[in-house]
Amino acid sequence: MRYVIERMTMPDVPRVIEIERLAYPSTWPPSAYRKELQDNRWAHYIVLRDKQIIEEHTVVPPQEPERPRKSRLFPLSLLPSRPAVTISSPELASIIGFAGLWLMVDEAHITTIATHPDFRQHGLGEFLLVSLIDTAYSIGARWVTLEVRVSNFVAQNLYRKYGFRQAGVRRRYYSDNQEDALIMWTDEINSPAYKQKFQELKSALMTKLDAQ
Ligand SMILES: CC(C)(COP(=O)(O)OP(=O)(O)OC[C@H]1O[C@@H](n2cnc3c(N)ncnc32)[C@H](O)[C@@H]1OP(=O)(O)O)[C@@H](O)C(=O)NCCC(=O)NCCS
Structure with a gap:
């Protein structure tokens, strides 16, 4: 598949x-x-990478055609040098989203999740959320929770799709504009009903991403 999830490291x-x-x-x-x-x-x-960006960045610098020696009227050191072809690290440029959580006893608290604005509405925020929920399973969490701005309907839609439900409000939680946060929780993620729903959503998402 074009997209991969990796553990975030310091160079990222x-x-x-x-x-x-x-x-x-x-x-x-x-x-x-x-x-x-x-x-x-x-x-x-975790970070989300687009492997296609790495391929696109792997460009061969254009070769200057060999000029006949007699046309070099000036000492070579006085000729302006050709600017170096600068390619920002393809590894870094390929990161198009990231997300994270903390495990607190048996609860996975999602701390952040974001996709680059140029790559929205392609299922990639969902891919990050699915990867976090997979992480939650693998580290023994039983519930997943998060806070989201009351005005952030896009993120709320994504969370509701994955069974998050509003469980309360933290008043003036965000210091930049004093906005309230909704507190959202999943059901117990090991329940057969949640597992089944999660697997169905995940497999539909993988089919969608495979086709990109
Ligand atoms: C929230 C965010 C991660 C979603 O990323 P994305 O890559 O655009 O989302 P996806 O394409 O994977 O969409 C997944 C679901 O999100 C919801 N969604 C996405 N874009 C939406 C839109 N424009 N309007 C309404 N719902 C939307 C839908 O439920 C969608 O599922 P669907 O495709 O079945 O309708 C992204 O908008 C973002 O980075 N926002 C800024 C950071 C942020 O607010 N993070 C959340 C903090 S709590």
């Missing part, structure tokens, strides 16, 4: 911050990611 952080700035009204300080990745053993962060 500059690109993650770039996407975060495009996705959120306020952002974490860069040091927060270092702490999360290096010091927080309960944190799990």
